[in-house]
Structure formats: C-alpha cells, structure tokens
Amino acid sequence: MVWNNQALSASTFLYVDIFNIDQPKNGDVSGNTKIGLTVDADGDFSSIDAYIEVTDSQPPSNAAGDIIILSC
Amino acid sequence: MVYEGSNSSSLTLSNSWKTLSLSTFSSVTLTPKGEITNPSALVYNMVCYGGAVPDGTNSAAITGNWVDTSNNLQSSSTGIAYNAGLFSTRGAFTATITLDKKRFSTSGFKSLYTLKISYNQALSASAVFYFDFPMVLSSNLDNEGVV
Numbered sequence: 401m402v403w404n405n406q407a408l409s410a411s412t413f414l415y416v417d418i419f420n421i422d423q424p425k426n427g428d429v430s431g432n433t434k435i436g437l438t439v440d441a442d443g444d445f446s447s448i449d450a451y452i453e454v455t456d457s458q459p460p461s462n463a464a465g466d467i468i469i470l471s472c
Numbered sequence: 473m474v475y476e477g478s479n480s481s482s483l484t485l486s487n488s489w490k491t492l493s494l495s496t497f498s499s500v501t502l503t504p505k506g507e508i509t510n511p512s513a514l515v516y517n518m519v520c521y522g523g524a525v526p527d528g529t530n531s532a533a534i535t536g537n538w539v540d541t542s543n544n545l546q547s548s549s550t551g552i553a554y555n556a557g558l559f560s561t562r563g564a565f566t567a568t569i570t571l572d573k574k575r576f577s578t579s580g581f582k583s584l585y586t587l588k589i590s591y592n593q594a595l596s597a598s599a600v601f602y603f604d605f606p607m608v609l610s611s612n613l614d615n616e617g618v619v
Binding site: 401402403404405406407408409410411412413414415416417418419420421422423424425426428429433434435436437438439440441442443444449450452453454455456457459460462 | 585588603
C-alpha cells in the first residue's frame with residue numbers, strides 16, 4: 401500500500417520502486433503472472449477509482465549448477 | 473418533495489399530490505389529487521434527495537412525462553442533461569500501469585520492481601495505491617504432496 405502525501409495533477413507519471421518481492425522458482429509459476437494496482441484517487445475509501453493489472457515477468461529457469469539461497 | 477408557485481422565486485410546498493412512487497428511482501411517478509386546471513400558470517419544482525449521481529460516462533438526460541386532459545402522454549421536449557450544471561459530474565477515472573524495470577529477476581532472490589503509473593485525473597493528497605503481487609505457495613504445502 402502506498403499513501404500519497406501531496407496533490408498530483410492529472411497525467412503525471414509516477415514511478416514507484418518496490419523492494420523485496422520474493423521471486424518464486426520458475427517451475428512454480430505457469431507463465432507470467434499479474435501485478436494488480438487499485439487506486440483510490442481521493443483516499444476516502446468510498447469507492448475504488450480504478451483497478452488495473454500489469455504482466456509480471458517470470459523468473460528465468462535455472463541451470464543445473466545454479467545455487468539458489470531460499471532462506472538465510 | 474414538490475414545491476409549487478406562480479414563478480420559480482415564490483415556491484411553497486405543494487399539497488396537490490396524492491401519491492409518489494419511488495419503487496424504482498429511475499422512473500418516479502407522481503400522481504395529483506385531481507386535475508390541474510391551470511398548469512401553464514404554475515411552476516413545479518421537484519426536489520429529489522438521495523439520488524445517485526452517475527459519472528461523466530453515463531449522462532443520459534432526465535426527461536419528464538405527463539398525462540394531458542385527453543389522456544395523452546406528453547413528454548418534455550428536451551431532457552435535462554446531468555452536465556447542465558444541476559450535478560457536478562466527474563469523468564471516468566482511468567489509470568495505466570507498466571512494469572518499467574525489474575531488477576534481480578532470479579528465482580530465490582528478492583526483486584526490485586519499478587512500476588510506472590499514470591492517470592487521467594488529479595489525485596488528492598490522500599490518494600492511496602494498493603499493489604497486489606501474486607503469491608506462489610511452495611509445492612510442499614500442496615496437500616497432495618505431503619501427508
């Protein structure tokens with residue numbers, strides 16, 4: 401969830417960086433998955449102004465010799 | 473509520489009506505107690521509270537119909553458009569999102585996503601974005617895999 405803190409004019413491009421999104425094993429996902437974005441333009445929780453999706457890119461498959469650290 | 477008067481600046485609450493059907497708000501039916509003999513000398517002002525206001529993509533005009541003395545159905549010549557200043561309508565909100573960059577896209581790593589977002593209307597300082605990432609369960613959590 402991202403809370404805005406200033407009024408933004410229409411047609412402004414926003415870039416949002418999101419860290420620490422775990423990537424699954426290639427074999428655990430079937431093709432590219434979707435990332436959903438829900439926008440509440442005025443933050444009054446009375447309505448959802450838009451819901452859109454973007455296609456995520458599937459992590460590439462691993463070679464036999466790759467070392468993958470799944471937890472530390 | 474219905475108001476009536478000889479002109480729009482001297483309206484009082486009308487008692488000329490017998491029933492008001494609000495069973496469907498899109499078609500309100502108002503029945504008078506009796507024949508209104510001098511309609512051309514009267515102004516009626518109907519005030520509807522609680523009506524949902526559509527956005528700019530759905531702005532069909534409001535029209536009125538009435539029955540004349542010959543039992544013919546008459547219609548208002550022109551509808552009242554929602555955008556005629558009666559309601560402050562807002563156009564449909566649209567947004568776009570693209571995956572601008574995805575760094576460390578490798579199984580087992582934690583990726584850094586850069587998402588590019590645009591929208592066609594201004595956002596207030598209280599706007600909120602909710603991002604949903606798919607969750608992939610380990611195959612070991614599959615009840616067919618582990619008993």
